[in-house]
Amino acid sequence: MPLHVRFKAVSILTGLALLVVLVGPFVLDPYTQSVLVRAFLLAITALTVDLLWGTTGILTFAQGAFFGIGAYAAGLMFTHVGYTVGTMMLALLAAIAVSMLVAAFVGWLAFWQGATPLYVAVVTLVLPIVVVQLIYSGGTFTGSSSGLVGFDAPTLSMTGWFWFTGTLMVLLTACAWVFIRSDYGRKLNAVRDNETRSRYLGIPTSNVKIILMMFMAALASLAGFIYACVGTIVAPEHADFVFGTELVIYVALGGRGTVLGPVIGTIGLEWASAYVSSILPFVWTIIIGAIFVVVIVVLPEGLLPPIWRTLARRLPARFVNTAKSTRATVFHPLVEIGAKSSTTSLTQPALSLTGVTKRYGHLQVLDGIDIQIMPGELVGIVGPNGAGKTTLMRCISDGMERSSGTIKVNGKSIDHKSPEGITALGLGRSFQNTSLFGSLRVSECLRLARYRHNKPSKIDTADRVGLPLAAMEVLESTGLQTQLQEQVNNLPHGMKRALELIMVLSLEPNVLLLDEPTAGLTKADRLMIGRILTDLQNRLGLAIVLIEHDFDFVKQVCSRLVVLHRGELILDGPVQEVVNSDLVQEIYSGHVE
């Protein structure tokens, strides 16, 4: 299979970087080599912070602690058991296993559903404090505050370590560069940009973050292990939160989410620090702090992105285009599977609500709602502002939302399932306020929407993706087809709403919940959406629930209307009957108590 242009670019850059590592020892003195060996290992650790924070949005101070766990695994084994190849392998395995287990526990604590990013940062800040306290209380076993020194370790000249650590760093950086540009990398960006939408696309975001945290912990631990082997010294500072914070600063200065920025930034700052900190021991820390504050205020993206943009203006266009190139994805129509052609029973309700209530403290927002919706029904939920319509949507799509009552999707109870669990039952939902991934391109959003059907590659992007006919139709008729490379943030409001609808349709749901899908759309677009919805209802037998304030649209597309008022279901029947009822007229004119 021919290599994609991106792989060619990364191969050339990796080859050049490896050449620099190879010739380094011939032009650098031993002291500089030893400074750079440390810098390479810290750059690997900074890379893990970048993948967690820059790519996935998990601000973590724990990577220093995992580095420390790796370093202490080597120090403890070689001090108390001695060094052989066997003990080294055992210590390395223990370092990686312990780090991954601790990361899984920290992730489990940090990523329970609903946890805020601040809570996550605090949890990761606690880990280094606990690890350092354990080291202090370990007495002669851990060396307490003095650490462990002078143990036997693999013998390699400084030049050997330079080649080994430099090669490892270059290869890991290249892998990370390819990884964050793959479809899996886009999935991590999606979790960073909009976790809620990701979950409603069926992505188990907590698991994704915990697994990433475990692998990043293993890498940081490996770097710490090698660090202890090189210097034959380990100390509490190699695990503390100051070190963890320094790594976050290096990543912020270099340019988070760029991979190269944090690596180059860490090497540069470590190198400068080795020379300047001995001349200006305390002032240097202040200088780093001041640079950090200035960069955060003036260049919030970090140093690499503006430097790259300046360079890009001077470099040949061909080179810049190659570096920026993304493979265009071809979207093609799929044969659709709807309720009419699947095994889903047409005689049992697609969506069934029995006695659903929702309370916020003493405020009763939904009160004993009973609704049965059959396959092929298009039901409008109407009611004045604050009637409880959106709350009802939330209760149907998230098992943790309702206070009591039973909800079944395609005959299966949602119990206390997460949104991703309910998506797997066949439910798709759009939001009142458009919910998308601002930093991604349209084509990337569409590939993500097929997450449940096409598992994302960790090294490449899909070049052909099938979309259901209805999704293709909206894509083509809104003109989004011609804007596949556009960043979502740059799309006009109507296009964003259309994109969200396409993403929900791409899930191939049997039950579709749409919260004001035509808000802000032109009349032509509203007509088109109406036509597509009635088509999905009639041709594929989808059960569609629609919240709408636009009565003309409701009359045009719905087969049945449900009226909510102050959390109670007060009318449920054919559209004309409900629209013409005196009660509805009175509710909307505000004359009903």
Ligand SMILES: Nc1ncnc2c1ncn2[C@@H]1O[C@H](COP(=O)(O)OP(=O)(O)OP(=O)(O)O)[C@@H](O)[C@H]1O
């Ligand atoms: N998180 C919350 N905490 C407390 N009260 C809430 C919360 N969310 C909604 N409510 C209240 O629940 C009631 C129903 O709100 P909801 O958003 O479901 O109404 P709605 O019918 O969708 O209104 P609109 O048409 O304006 O969107 C309102 O009184 C609202 O203030």
